[in-house]
Amino acid sequence: MNFFLVxxxxxxxxxxxxxxxxKDAISLFMCxxxxxxxxxxxxVSFSRLWGNMHGQIMxxxxxxxxAAEAAIGFALMLQIFKHNKNIQLSDITDLRELRD
Amino acid sequence: MSPQLFLDILTYSAxxxxxxxxxxxxxxxxxxxxxxxxxxxxxxAAVLFxxxxxxxxxxxxxxxxxxxxxxxxxxxxxLLGVESSLWRRRQKIILVAxxxxxxxxxxxxxxxxxxPAADIMSTSVADDFGTIRGFGSLLLQQYAFAFEIISxxxxxxxxxxxxxxxKKSR
Numbered sequence: 315m316n317f318f319l320v321x322x323x324x325x326x327x328x329x330x331x332x333x334x335x336x337k338d339a340i341s342l343f344m345c346x347x348x349x350x351x352x353x354x355x356x357x358v359s360f361s362r363l364w365g366n367m368h369g370q371i372m373x374x375x376x377x378x379x380x381a382a383e384a385a386i387g388f389a390l391m392l393q394i395f396k397h398n399k400n401i402q403l404s405d406i407t408d409l410r411e412l413r414d
Numbered sequence: 415m416s417p418q419l420f421l422d423i424l425t426y427s428a429x430x431x432x433x434x435x436x437x438x439x440x441x442x443x444x445x446x447x448x449x450x451x452x453x454x455x456x457x458x459a460a461v462l463f464x465x466x467x468x469x470x471x472x473x474x475x476x477x478x479x480x481x482x483x484x485x486x487x488x489x490x491x492x493l494l495g496v497e498s499s500l501w502r503r504r505q506k507i508i509l510v511a512x513x514x515x516x517x518x519x520x521x522x523x524x525x526x527x528x529x530p531a532a533d534i535m536s537t538s539v540a541d542d543f544g545t546i547r548g549f550g551s552l553l554l555q556q557y558a559f560a561f562e563i564i565s566x567x568x569x570x571x572x573x574x575x576x577x578x579x580x581k582k583s584r
Contacts, residue, residue, distance in 0.1 A: 318466065321429045325436045325459075327516050331509055332440030340445055340496050344452050344487065347479075348436050351459050354475070355432070362466040365539045367552050370471050371560075374553070377478050378564050382571040384483050388490045389578040395494050 318359040326352030339391055339401040343384065350380050421465070425535075428461040445496045449487045456480045465535070468544040 329348030336342050354373045361369030391401050398405050435455035442448040456479050463472035542548035553561055 317426070317429055318462065321432060321462070323520050324433050324517065325455075327513055327520065328433070328436045328440050330516075331513055334512075335505055335509055336440070338445075338496055340487070340491060340494070341448065344439055344445075344448055347452060347483070347487075348439055348455070351432075351436070351456060354471075355459055355462060358463050358466050358468045358471060361468065362535075362539070363537060365537060365543070367543065367548055370468050370544065370549060371553055371557050373468075373471050374474065374549075375560065375564060377474055378568065381478065381483055382568055384486055385571055385575050386578075388486065389575040391490065391494070392579055401494060401496065 316359070318362075319356060322352045322354075322356035322359060324352070325349075325355060328352075337402055337404065339387075339394075339403055339406075342403065343387055346383075347380065350376055424461070425465055428458045428465070431455075431458040432462065445491050446488065449484060449491060452487070453480050453484045456484065466544075467539060470544060470546050470549045 326349055329345045329350075329352060332345030332348060333342060336345055354376055357369040357373050357376070361367060361373075394406055395401050432455055435451045435458065438451040439448045439455060442451060456475060460472040460475040460480075463469075463475060540548070
């Protein structure tokens with residue numbers, strides 16, 4: 315059994331369960347980062363296993379997309395915080411009123 | 415201590431630290447503590463990348479992920495001031511049960527596919543595997559189009575963020 319792949323999978327599972335159970339948006343984002351970290355470990359492991367670097371290229375793109383996602387997410391979160399005075403996910407019910 | 419034993423100890427401690435710190439990120443009460451644990455977890459994952467000979471990716475992980483994205487997380491946490499959330503007992507039990515279920519469901523196919531014979535560390539690779547030289551030539555030749563698309567996406571993100579957070583001038 316290869317422990318690198320197991321590590322990647324376990325980290326992915328932990329993050330996925332965190333996404334299911336966390337209540338506020340910032341913790342949710344941190345869980346998403348944990349999930350992406352698990353995916354990155356798996357991709358780099360397979361890249362090493364097959365001896366080519368395509369998996370590492372994909373990890374590079376994952377990092378770039380994660381940065382973009384975090385920036386957009388935090389901009390949205392700031393607007394929601396201005397409107398709702400908190401960022402609990404259960405309080406976000408209306409997107410239409412957000413720009414007022 | 416032989417080098418192989420040292421490498422084994424490093425590998426297993428980095429793996430277990432990554433897993434344990436990820437658990438802390440998901441279950442910590444204080445969000446700022448969770449963010450700090452996430453930084454440490456990303457650093458131990460970078461150690462794993464170095465052990466897998468992906469040195470450029472490890473450097474990018476430390477510089478961009480731990481140094482850039484997570485600093486943004488902590489900045490937002492301090493700006494918004496999120497209060498800590500508590501876990502209920504029932505939630506914890508469901509969480510552990512779900513984890514075990516998914517672990518078994520994911521581990522069985524994985525072990526059938528790769529078995530004990532597939533050892534990642536022992537396969538031989540080319541000289542420029544994982545270095546900036548090999549990475550850059552692959553990125554700018556075979557993946558040049560995807561690279562350009564990513565730059566367009568990032569510009570779109572910058573424009574979007576500026577639009578979302580600007581002050582109303584009227």
